[in-house]
Amino acid sequence: MTSGHRITRHDLSEGGGRITSALSQNAAAGPLRSETTVGLALRVGQRWLRARDGKPATAGNTAGGALIDMIGVPFDGMGRARGQAGAPAALRAAGLQAVFGPDVIMEPDLVLPGPVAQRAAGSGLLNERALLQMVDALHRRVRSSLAAGRFPFVYGADCSVLLAAVPALRDVAGRAGLVFVDGHEDATPMDLSTSGEAANMEIALLLGLTGERAPQPLRERLPALTPDAIAMLGPRDHLFRQAANVPTVAGRVWLRSADEVSADPAGYARLAVEHAAAHGSRWWLHIDLDVLARSEFAACGAPGEVMLAGGLTWQQLAELGVAALHSGGCAGWSLSIYNPDLDPDHGAARSIVEFVARIAPSAARQHPPLR
Numbered sequence: 207m208t209s210g211h212r213i214t215r216h217d218l219s220e221g222g223g224r225i226t227s228a229l230s231q232n233a234a235a236g237p238l239r240s241e242t243t244v245g246l247a248l249r250v251g252q253r254w255l256r257a258r259d260g261k262p263a264t265a266g267n268t269a270g271g272a273l274i275d276m277i278g279v280p281f282d283g284m285g286r287a288r289g290q291a292g293a294p295a296a297l298r299a300a301g302l303q304a305v306f307g308p309d310v311i312m313e314p315d316l317v318l319p320g321p322v323a324q325r326a327a328g329s330g331l332l333n334e335r336a337l338l339q340m341v342d343a344l345h346r347r348v349r350s351s352l353a354a355g356r357f358p359f360v361y362g363a364d365c366s367v368l369l370a371a372v373p374a375l376r377d378v379a380g381r382a383g384l385v386f387v388d389g390h391e392d393a394t395p396m397d398l399s400t401s402g403e404a405a406n407m408e409i410a411l412l413l414g415l416t417g418e419r420a421p422q423p424l425r426e427r428l429p430a431l432t433p434d435a436i437a438m439l440g441p442r443d444h445l446f447r448q449a450a451n452v453p454t455v456a457g458r459v460w461l462r463s464a465d466e467v468s469a470d471p472a473g474y475a476r477l478a479v480e481h482a483a484a485h486g487s488r489w490w491l492h493i494d495l496d497v498l499a500r501s502e503f504a505a506c507g508a509p510g511e512v513m514l515a516g517g518l519t520w521q522q523l524a525e526l527g528v529a530a531l532h533s534g535g536c537a538g539w540s541l542s543i544y545n546p547d548l549d550p551d552h553g554a555a556r557s558i559v560e561f562v563a564r565i566a567p568s569a570a571r572q573h574p575p576l577r
């Protein structure tokens with residue numbers, strides 16, 4: 207932050223939720239978030255944050271880059287009792303709060319219904335009720351953050367967060383780009399899905415390649431992405447797709463496999479941004495941690511899932527992330543798939559926090575703000 211007018215550090219607690227805000231004097235809140243589940247803490251925080259002079263949130267922020275909104279998503283797409291839904295709290299316990307420095311708003315986690323490990327009758331989606339509420343609530347949060355000129359950092363859950371983040375970016379910016387870093391293509395058509403997990407299908411849904419059976423609240427935001435605005439880095443899932451008879455999308459979208467990316471992570475990251483931003487789009491950065499080799503990160507996945515050989519190292523992923531963000535134009539970032547139930551000694555959580563700390567300074571430098 208360059209304004210030098212930081213006036214206070216404000217902590218509010220409600221039900222274990224905690225908001226820490228450190229804003230410049232002339233930074234103000236964006237459009238009031240209408241989400242009812244956010245609760246008292248955020249509403250009080252917004253009252254405190256509201257503009258005193260009516261200027262937008264970006265007024266004091268154009269030179270210093272974006273303020274970060276940290277948005278925790280306690281959602282597990284498989285409907286497990288904790289699983290990835292435990293990720294936000296576990297990552298904060300490992301020190302995630304501190305890595306972005308003081309220019310951050312730690313938002314309360316989304317409040318979501320309990321998990322149901324069953325597929326819905328109509329759509330076949332697993333844990334559908336929680337999924338739809340997650341997408342709806344996160345869409346509003348991300349849209350509001352972007353519209354206020356801030357940089358949303360979405361952590362926890364799985365790749366289904368993109369069903370909220372990408373439409374939100376499209377809504378605010380007019381069109382969205384996506385740099386998608388994942389061990390899988392996540393482009394399974396709904397009728398070929400054996401699990402019903404939205405996190406295997408979200409790219410196909412965003413591109414409009416599938417979704418006739420999707421519930422209306424999802425369908426009305428789709429498609430949200432054109433094939434020329436996505437760049438995929440790191441897929442190595444041919445055995446996984448073979449098992450479900452799902453063809454690759456490599457012929458339809460820009461894609462560089464894990465083997466290619468590991469040879470030059472920074473170079474491919476720059477090419478990916480160039481591609482995703484080619485039509486002037488601001489772009490979203492998504493990192494599914496299963497892009498990493500199992501020897502680097504194993505706190506993800508489910509019993510019986512096809513394990514993927516190969517994959518990136520933390521070092522390669524950090525080079526990729528820094529190079530992508532240094533290319534400019536990133537509007538927000540999501541980091542998903544961590545399952546603390548598979549991380550009893552919290553070693554993976556610490557690795558994630560160290561990784562975020564390496565990328566965070568570049569995220570905070572993204573400017574100009576969207577609005």
Ligand SMILES: [Mn+2]
Pocket residue numbers: 365388389390392405494
């Ligand atoms: Mn994924």
